[in-house]
Amino acid sequence: MLAFASLVLLQLASEVEFLFNKQIVFGIAFVCLAIALEKIPIKMLAHPAFLFIGKISFSLYLVHFAVIHALLHFQLLDVFENGLINFTYNFFIVAFFSIPIAGFCFKFIELPSQKLGKKFIDSLESPNKINSINKV
Numbered sequence: 001m002l003a004f005a006s007l008v009l010l011q012l013a014s015e016v017e018f019l020f021n022k023q024i025v026f027g028i029a030f031v032c033l034a035i036a037l038e039k040i041p042i043k044m045l046a047h048p049a050f051l052f053i054g055k056i057s058f059s060l061y062l063v064h065f066a067v068i069h070a071l072l073h074f075q076l077l078d079v080f081e082n083g084l085i086n087f088t089y090n091f092f093i094v095a096f097f098s099i100p101i102a103g104f105c106f107k108f109i110e111l112p113s114q115k116l117g118k119k120f121i122d123s124l125e126s127p128n129k130i131n132s133i134n135k136v
Contacts, residue, residue: 053099059110060102067098 011025037045044050053060071077076093080086 052103056099056102056106059105060098063102063105064094064098067094067101071097 068077071093077090078086080089
């Protein structure tokens with residue numbers, strides 16, 4: 001497994017796809033990470049910054065597409081020739097813009113929408129509870 005993981009990392013650092021295409025490599029890396037975290041939990045992942053990212057993950061998922069589009073429009077992505085440096089740069093620049101926007105959307109759109117949805121569902125369920133009690 002260690003040899004296979006080394007080959008995967010080597011492919012990520014190179015421009016040549018000699019094992020799998022990049023989507024499969026990242027999928028394999030994610031599965032390996034998930035298995036490793038199940039066996040040996042890392043306390044660093046319980047850091048408040050990671051917990052915050054976990055909270056805003058849905059907003060982050062929705063927002064990052066628009067951020068990538070905007071960064072491509074202003075030619076702020078894909079500025080390096082080296083694949084690994086370019087990937088790392090792209091990741092951090094997208095995260096730098098996406099996380100604050102997603103935090104804002106989470107606080108001012110997602111949470112109020114969840115509360116509104118809960119109130120709506122509660123209002124739909126309460127007459128049903130009364131009607132079911134009256135039928136008995």
